[in-house]
Structure formats: structure tokens, C-alpha cells
């Protein structure tokens with residue numbers, strides 16, 4: 072297991088999985104991210120918690136280079152996304168908010184295509200596809216068209232796809248939206264196991280506090296600004312709250 076998930080030798084060994092420093096972004100005159108700074112350690116599950124419109128998707132668009140900002144910096148596994156975009160993005164796996172699988176291709180075809188985009192050879196691709204699908208109990212479904220799968224299983228395939236190239240950071244943008252309770256629970260459990268295994272660090276955007284585990288790091292974003300960051304315990308202490316729901320309410324009141 073350790074050799075399979077070893078970091079690229081070219082990457083700085085001590086780097087954090089993600090470092091965001093002083094990042095701002097505006098749509099025209101409207102600033103939607105304002106001097107955002109935080110870091111995600113290796114093997115950590117960090118929850119980016121914010122209400123609708125907080126700026127979570129915009130932040131993800133900057134991390135993935137869909138958007139560009141000259142104000143501030145983003146480093147993935149030590150690589151600056153502007154100065155070393157190729158290396159930085161090679162360390163990144165993403166599950167976007169909107170599903171992006173081709174419904175008319177099989178699970179296997181979707182994953183093979185993605186593996187090829189990342190430059191995996193055929194044999195390595197088959198091995199990695201098998202490993203990631205087996206971990207989520209989806210290998211037996213590999214020949215089925217994605218259209219035949221339910222929403223929860225489609226999300227599992229997207230998570231498997233995001234991990235094929237063994238990234239150091241996995242971004243998940245509200246991946247449980249629209250799923251039923253058992254599917255949500257399965258994904259929440261699996262992603263936490265994944266982070267706990269140390270294979271990959273996770274940054275999970277959500278506004279659902281029941282997706283948070285006690286061991287997670289919290290980054291609370293509201294109206295484009297970080298309102299709190301730290302362990303669950305630290306955020307509860309900072310806000311004098313009995314639980315995360317109370318802390319979230321206090322940090323995201325309009326006057327906050």
C-alpha cells in the first residue's frame with residue numbers, strides 16, 4: 072500500500088497538501104473571496120463549511136485553475152498552481168458538484184478514458200481501476216452503463232475516477248447533494264476512511280453539518296471570508312458553542 076501511494080519523487084516532501092494564502096476573487100466589481108488563507112495537512116480531512124453563496128465553488132474553481140486570480144497564491148503539494156500548473160494539477164483529484172460521467176459509456180470506459188488523460192499506461196490503468204472500484208464495492212458493476220447506476224453509485228464511480236492517478240489532494244464539492252440517506256452515509260464514511268488511511272488529503276465543501284466527524288478540520292467560509300479554522304474542538308471553543316450547528320449559526324449570521 073505505501074509504495075502504491077508514495078508521493079511523486081519530484082514533489083517537495085514536507086509540503087502541505089494544500090496552502091491557500093491571501094486569495095481574493097471578484098466577479099466584476101463584486102468581491103466573492105476576500106483574502107482567504109488556510110492549509111490542509113497531508114492525510115487530513117478538512118471540511119469547507121459555508122452556506123449557499125459563501126464562495127466554496129469559486130474557491131474550488133480557483134484551486135482547479137478554472138478561474139485565475141493574481142491576488143494571493145495556491146499551492147498543491149508544494150506546487151504553485153500558477154507557476155507550475157501541470158505539476159500542481161497532477162496532484163489533484165476533483166469531484167465536481169455537477170456529475171461529469173458520460174452516462175452512455177460503461178463505468179470501465181469512463182475510467183479508462185480518465186486514466187489515459189492522466190497518462191497511465193493500459194496495464195497500470197486496469198490495475199488502478201480495479202483497486203479503486205473494489206474499495207467501494209463497484210468492481211462487479213464495471214461493465215454497466217453509468218445510466219443504469221443510481222445516484223449514489225455514480226458518485227462512487229466519480230470518487231474512484233478522481234483517485235486513479237493517486238493525487239495528494241481530493242476536492243469534493245458537495246458530493247452528496249441529491250442522494251438518499253444510505254448513499255450519503257456510505258460516501259461520508261468512505262471519504263473519511265480514505266483520509267484516515269493517509270493516502271490522500273481531502274477538502275470537502277458542504278453546508279451539511281452532519282457530514283462532519285469529530286476528527287475533521289473545519290474551515291468556515293461566509294460571504295467570501297474565513298470566519299474560523301481549526302479542529303472541531305477549537306472551533307467550538309473559539310465560538311463558545313456546544314456543537315457544530317451552534318458554531319455554524321454564530322459564524323454565519325449576517326452580522327458576523
Ligand SMILES: Nc1ncnc2c1ncn2[C@@H]1O[C@H](COP(=O)(O)OP(=O)(O)OP(=O)(O)O)[C@@H](O)[C@H]1O
Nearest residue numbers: 098101103121122123124125126127128129130278
Ligand atoms: N459566474 C458568476 N458571476 C457572478 N457572480 C457569481 C458567479 N458565480 C458565483 N457568483 C456569486 O459568487 C458568490 C459565491 O458563489 P459560489 O457559487 O462560489 O458559492 P457557494 O458557497 O459554492 O454556494 P452554493 O453552496 O450555493 O454552491 C455568490 O454570491 C454567487 O452569486
